[in-house]
Amino acid sequence: MSASPRTSHLKSRNGCLRCKSRKVKCDERKPACQRCEGQNVQCPGYALNVRWSHRHQRQAGSGPSRPTSTAVWNDLLPQDGWPTPPTLPAPKDSAVTVLSPSSAASWASIQNSWMIGLDDSDLSMTLFDPLAATEGAAEATRPVALFGRRSLSPSPAREISHLPTALSQYFFSDVISLYCSWDSKSNIMRGIVETRWQSSSVLNHTIQSMAAACLSEDFPQMLAVARREHDQAMESIRADFPSSTTGRKDILLAYMLLGHTASWLAPQNLATDRFRASWNMLGSIMEDAPDDNAKTLSFFSDTMEYWAMLLVFLTDRRELGNFRRRPGAAMIGPSPSASASDTAGSIDEPHPYSGISRETVKLLTDTGILVFGYRTHMAKVRFMAERDLDIFRAALRDARRLERSFLAHVSPDLVQLRDPGDPQTPLEHLRLIDEAYRCTGLLQLYRVFPDLLSERYTPWCEASLLSPAPGSGRSSITPEERQAWLTKLALHVLGILQNIPFESRTRSVQPFIMVAVSSELRRKSAVCNSDRPRLGYPTISGRNSGDPTRSSLLADGPALDRDEIEVVKARKFIRARLAAYSHVLPLNKVQVISELLKAVWAALDRGEEEVYWVDIARDKGLRTMMG
Structure with a gap:
């Protein structure tokens, strides 16, 4: 009897490493094959299968590479370049x-x-x-x-x-x-x-x-x-540089990643040149293919907004080039004047960087542009002139507009959002980050423009923070009252972060928030001053510490106010979370953030008045990407 013919089937040599080692069929699904998922193990991935040409890569010992095909793309590259790295002690195969x-x-x-x-x-x-x-x-x-x-x-x-x-x-x-x-x-x-x-x-x-x-x-x-x-x-x-839209999107994403992570290699490199090039590239893609994949284009535009938010508190608006100025900019995402409800309704899935905070990120970007420009100008003013008064009035008008936008903001309804499926980062964590962004923006405005706080000032009440009673302000408040109120707001923001476990992946966006509130964590004098009112601070969890006239915890020795202890605990919380972050993502830029915090708190502890983190970062050159 003749043997039955063997059933033929297609074979593949491109399966995942685990299936190949077991010599079993792999469906080659990415990022994880079905067989590995079915056995509840991590799919190790696939062998390298690169399919590009190497004809443009510079070989060892070869002459200079040919000039670029398009002169305009020379502007995409940094002029200073990296220092020549030492040769690795490796075999010929580098x-x-x-x-x-x-x-x-x-x-x-x-x-x-x-x-x-x-x-x-x-x-x-x-x-x-x-x-x-x-x-x-x-x-x-x-x-x-x-x-x-x-x-x-x-x-x-x-x-x-x-x-x-x-x-x-x-x-x-x-x-x-x-x-x-x-x-x-x-x-x-x-x-x-x-x-x-x-x-x-x-x-x-x-x-x-x-x-x-x-x-x-x-x-x-x-x-x-x-x-x-x-x-x-x-x-x-x-x-x-490719002419196809797909190729340009590859370069746009790569360029965004290279610019946003330039501080990973040189901590104080803000890579504003790459921001400008990325923004122009995105505008070009939008103009050439306005009907292209809306989800992908929305991802790119929101990435630019988040990137801008991290830059504008540390650098001049002019360093951002045509950001929000070029003709096609209006097509990229909702306009800054869009209502909160419209923005919330348009969000389908959280953004990988800004989460559900599209609107608050844009408001923070506008706040940073205003604050940095205003503080930089006023730092140069020695004698007030009429032009300086005009700049002040215009800045105060913009600050009032931003304050109204922050107060009117409504976070997107979590029920209407698609859960991203990350067990470590539920939607509630993203909502808390959105709330922290909102309060952080208000804190910047009230610090830089004291008139805004005076117009709404009442003794601290967390319930009325975002809904101040109309006409409740006073014509003037004392510096002690103002500082106490701002410190309470800073502790409120840190209380929000404390409610998010460190395992949450939102830890990558928290350094910016912690630095932005750091200059309000002023320690009170250890010696009681009877001429000063003893204003109670809330605990870091958001609860008030109790009687504002409570006496010192220590019966003997120097006075020690429990309110000051809450400030010390808040500083320790920031240090601990930042230290843990440095172990998870060990980059030198985290050390720059730590140095900035030390400089801010050292100035506060020396008794300096009107300490503001933006000024210290600018004056001491402690600028780095904080997200």
């Missing part, structure tokens, strides 16, 4: 870096959450593999590959993995979730990158630069890799 045993031990401390749930056979092909504690001393003393794989059976040889592949895996498994305020399969930023990175040279180099920068704290060699990949991404833009 894609592999060898670590000493001590460095390899440090590698073991990196959070490899994507390895959890993998069995022994999966670990045999894992990209990020620390030394096992059970291996012998002779094994531990040998240098190991940075991205090597370890067989569970003793073997003298170690297979070296491809560094770009390892960095790409790390970007998708860790960096995106650290960078965004929420993350899941519905994250549009994740979706765009996962779809395009293997066919886009600029996106590929961009994500490897971001991944290497995140690893540079534990592995200093990675800083040179991050800079090299960054430069190669910029060279890809120079070499061949």
